Amino acid sequence: MHNVSAAAAIAACLVASGPLFAADESRPASSPPFMLDLPAQCTVGENCWVVNYVDVDPGPLAKDLHCEARTYQGHDGTDLAIRDRASMEEGLAVLAAATGTVRRVRDGIADLGLSDAQSRDAVAGRECGNGVVIEHGDGWETQYCHLKQHSLRVRSGQAIEHGTPLGLIGLSGKTEFPHVHLTVRHHGVVIDPFTGLPNDAGCGRPGQSLWRDPRVAYEDVALYSAGFSGTEPKAEDIRRGGSDRTTMPADAPALVLWVDMFGVKAEDRLRFRITAPDGRILVDQTQRVERTQARRFAFAGRRRQGPSWPAGPYEGEILLQRGDDGSGLTRSVRVRTMIH
Numbered sequence: 001m002h003n004v005s006a007a008a009a010i011a012a013c014l015v016a017s018g019p020l021f022a023a024d025e026s027r028p029a030s031s032p033p034f035m036l037d038l039p040a041q042c043t044v045g046e047n048c049w050v051v052n053y054v055d056v057d058p059g060p061l062a063k064d065l066h067c068e069a070r071t072y073q074g075h076d077g078t079d080l081a082i083r084d085r086a087s088m089e090e091g092l093a094v095l096a097a098a099t100g101t102v103r104r105v106r107d108g109i110a111d112l113g114l115s116d117a118q119s120r121d122a123v124a125g126r127e128c129g130n131g132v133v134i135e136h137g138d139g140w141e142t143q144y145c146h147l148k149q150h151s152l153r154v155r156s157g158q159a160i161e162h163g164t165p166l167g168l169i170g171l172s173g174k175t176e177f178p179h180v181h182l183t184v185r186h187h188g189v190v191i192d193p194f195t196g197l198p199n200d201a202g203c204g205r206p207g208q209s210l211w212r213d214p215r216v217a218y219e220d221v222a223l224y225s226a227g228f229s230g231t232e233p234k235a236e237d238i239r240r241g242g243s244d245r246t247t248m249p250a251d252a253p254a255l256v257l258w259v260d261m262f263g264v265k266a267e268d269r270l271r272f273r274i275t276a277p278d279g280r281i282l283v284d285q286t287q288r289v290e291r292t293q294a295r296r297f298a299f300a301g302r303r304r305q306g307p308s309w310p311a312g313p314y315e316g317e318i319l320l321q322r323g324d325d326g327s328g329l330t331r332s333v334r335v336r337t338m339i340h
Helices: 004-014 085-090 117-122 235-240
Strands: 049-052 078-081 093-095 100-106 130-137 140-147 165-168 179-186 189-192 222-229 254-264 269-275 281-288 293-303 312-321 330-339
Touching: 049 222, 049 254, 049 293, 085 235, 100 140, 130 165, 140 165, 222 312, 222 330, 235 254, 254 269, 254 281, 254 312, 269 293, 281 293
Parallel strands: none
Antiparallel strands: 049 078, 078 179, 093 165, 100 130, 130 140, 140 179, 179 189, 222 254, 254 293, 269 281, 269 312, 312 330
């Protein structure tokens, strides 16, 4: 995940630019000239999520293909994130999105993640982190960023097939969370893979997806991680992983339901419900989102009133609703914990 200046630095380090993009008018609209596989060994919506799209607004505003704010100024790629750092340590492969030849490889940058100005300065000129550039013929090129240190498995000049493992998703370069950033270029011009159009085409244009798998579709919002905690949860702890408690002791100080999300908008409503083993509703709380955010962490719960919680399964549900009349987008996630 990087901005305009970062993209320029990466291009200088890894990529040779070419002539301007020119569409082939002879190609039928139903047959995209170049197709892509998902650049990671995962299932979208289950263990990976598209969290940032290409900025297609040529002006000072940041807009994704649907004219929403699921991007930021100058973002030149698609960010595919995994749940947390624990998932990163388990190892999830970055895959070649198409057949081609490896042209650039960089490794050796630590998986530190951004935390302050000093960490940002440390990756200046290397915002892509550990990365790979692949040429595919006919002017097409893909670039993969933020791979895990020392995980790269390909070399410059190597011919590879689509689906070939390139390395592992990491936290190197200019990023705050584990993900792979995929940039697609045609003759040096950035292309949005969800429309097949250049990144200065403007939003709201239909285009034609380059994704080979039709399940790779635009998502307005993602409730990608949720769980229970026995104390007030902190986002930084949750995002390290391993904090979603499937069992808890009966003397836990509190029973808290939490959720981590991408793509929330101002005025979205979040409803938290916790149901006890006997069917009683322990928590039913609605929160209104104050501002549009790329990423948001939220929770609700209650403190223990007696000496212990009743034993048994506790069900949690988080519902996000957009639109005051109830007719807008809704997303939900359910989780369970067992108290012994």
